[in-house]
Amino acid sequence: MTRSRWWFAYLMLGPVVGLFFYLRGLPILKTFWMSFFNWSMVNQNQPFVGLTNFLTMFKDIQFQLALKNTTIFAFVTVLISVPLSLVLAAVLAKPRRFSAFYEAIYFIPSITPMVAVAVAWKWILDAKFGLLNYVLGFLGVEPKAWLIDPRLAMVSVILLSAWKILGHNMIIFLVGIRNIPGSYFEAASIDGASPLQRFWHITVPLLTPITLFVAVMTTINSYNVFTQVYVLASDVQGSPGFLVRVLAYDIVENAFSFFKMGYASSEAVVLCLIVLALTFIQFRWLKDRTV
Amino acid sequence: MQRTLRKVADAAVHIPLTLGAMIMAIPFLWLISTAFKVEKEVVAWPPLLIPREWTLVNFVGVFKAAPFQTYFLNSLLFALASTAGILVTSTVAGYVLAKIKFPGRGALFVSVLATAIVPFEIYMIPLYVTMKDLGLINSFTGIAMPYLVMSFGIFFMRQNILASIPDELLEAARIDGASELRTFLQIVVPLLKGAMSALAIFAFIQGWNAFIWPLLMATDQTNYTMELGLAKFQSAFTINFGLSSAGSVISIAPIIIMFLLLRRHIVDGLALTGLKS
Numbered sequence: 001m002t003r004s005r006w007w008f009a010y011l012m013l014g015p016v017v018g019l020f021f022y023l024r025g026l027p028i029l030k031t032f033w034m035s036f037f038n039w040s041m042v043n044q045n046q047p048f049v050g051l052t053n054f055l056t057m058f059k060d061i062q063f064q065l066a067l068k069n070t071t072i073f074a075f076v077t078v079l080i081s082v083p084l085s086l087v088l089a090a091v092l093a094k095p096r097r098f099s100a101f102y103e104a105i106y107f108i109p110s111i112t113p114m115v116a117v118a119v120a121w122k123w124i125l126d127a128k129f130g131l132l133n134y135v136l137g138f139l140g141v142e143p144k145a146w147l148i149d150p151r152l153a154m155v156s157v158i159l160l161s162a163w164k165i166l167g168h169n170m171i172i173f174l175v176g177i178r179n180i181p182g183s184y185f186e187a188a189s190i191d192g193a194s195p196l197q198r199f200w201h202i203t204v205p206l207l208t209p210i211t212l213f214v215a216v217m218t219t220i221n222s223y224n225v226f227t228q229v230y231v232l233a234s235d236v237q238g239s240p241g242f243l244v245r246v247l248a249y250d251i252v253e254n255a256f257s258f259f260k261m262g263y264a265s266s267e268a269v270v271l272c273l274i275v276l277a278l279t280f281i282q283f284r285w286l287k288d289r290t291v
Numbered sequence: 292m293q294r295t296l297r298k299v300a301d302a303a304v305h306i307p308l309t310l311g312a313m314i315m316a317i318p319f320l321w322l323i324s325t326a327f328k329v330e331k332e333v334v335a336w337p338p339l340l341i342p343r344e345w346t347l348v349n350f351v352g353v354f355k356a357a358p359f360q361t362y363f364l365n366s367l368l369f370a371l372a373s374t375a376g377i378l379v380t381s382t383v384a385g386y387v388l389a390k391i392k393f394p395g396r397g398a399l400f401v402s403v404l405a406t407a408i409v410p411f412e413i414y415m416i417p418l419y420v421t422m423k424d425l426g427l428i429n430s431f432t433g434i435a436m437p438y439l440v441m442s443f444g445i446f447f448m449r450q451n452i453l454a455s456i457p458d459e460l461l462e463a464a465r466i467d468g469a470s471e472l473r474t475f476l477q478i479v480v481p482l483l484k485g486a487m488s489a490l491a492i493f494a495f496i497q498g499w500n501a502f503i504w505p506l507l508m509a510t511d512q513t514n515y516t517m518e519l520g521l522a523k524f525q526s527a528f529t530i531n532f533g534l535s536s537a538g539s540v541i542s543i544a545p546i547i548i549m550f551l552l553l554r555r556h557i558v559d560g561l562a563l564t565g566l567k568s
Contacts, residue, residue: 030417
């Protein structure tokens, strides 16, 4: 009886596990493997080079720039979008008029395709005809070359990314807030706590694990930033991703324009280690809290 | 007194909320407005919020300038194939991992979970090499194949099956003489409609929005997806924002329509994904 059940399990699972191993497991392991080779797509000869790729990488100015930019981008995006989405969720959690409407409006950007919305932002941020410069003009701000100045291009990419992820984080916070027993808030109200005090002393501490989860997921997500940079931060000739160099862009360029797949893999390994470290910190921190 | 104060405070909340909502909505409204403008009005200064002269010229023009009908069809087929693949693989694997005890189950589940946190950008290079070895570069199969499985989908279905399908139900079916396969197809699957539709929506959006993999894999226009075609188009036609805007509207429309029809499912589905914390 259990035997036949095992057979069923193996037969059903076999193709899925096979596919899964072939398309996920193996490539992940192979990234680490390739990072030790001078693996070129155009050359059949792929010699083992040990840690050379990693040593080269830490002297590579492009890589350092990409790592720095990506880190700045990730942390600023998290610092803007996570607190804002928490406050937003706290405000929208209370049933009020148009709640569902607000929820929908704030949520929609997070599911729409990135290239399409980046095109919209590109037009809004345009130096000459852009809506943003027009609106800022009323406030007495000089027109700015949002997508031409490298520093402002970074600001632009952050703006777009925070705008896009806000609704996604808000929904997760909303679920968390709705799971807090209503009696906590009632008791606090009876004791005379203002809405602001209730938010600060009940919502924020009780949501700490969710906040951490959201912050870590947003950070990981931001470390992989690519599409919005590809569309927004092109140079004057329109070569994509030129102004704000990020890790994923550096990896793609090294692997697919310069065919240095081994080197690009070692960059991917660094990216992977960053992601793993962030996840590890999250788990450690949660464990310390709950024990 | 206190009552009126509270009412005023409550009403005051709507001011920042509405202002924020406007910022969220403006890129879409601006896109639509630009897409329906004639060229002269697109670059008008001061900017025209609402077109004086509504026109479809950009929507006609964008299909003439690039094969957007092909891109759209490719995206649709890709997203549907990916959704179907993810539904089948996730439900099967989720069920077996949840309900059948067999040697190696724990290790298998842990390895699925472990790959779930590894972002695509990390293993895309070896995946590309694999596709090259299979001769699948610049083919629909090659673009779609990695999107047939989803670690999170397997995890999600397993959690749902654990929560919603009691063991007694499966035992009863077995005692009645139903085979394992029949139990799965006729008893388990119908009970998972809710979870499967949530996963389907999630998978479809992921497929429709995919960018980096199609960018690496598709080398000619016949295999471009909507996102890829649009990205290439907007960098080639930087000057003509009317056309790019029309392309963007076409690309966003299916997601917005889906959202309007399935709003509750989408938000709840996403909420469920948040539960994995």
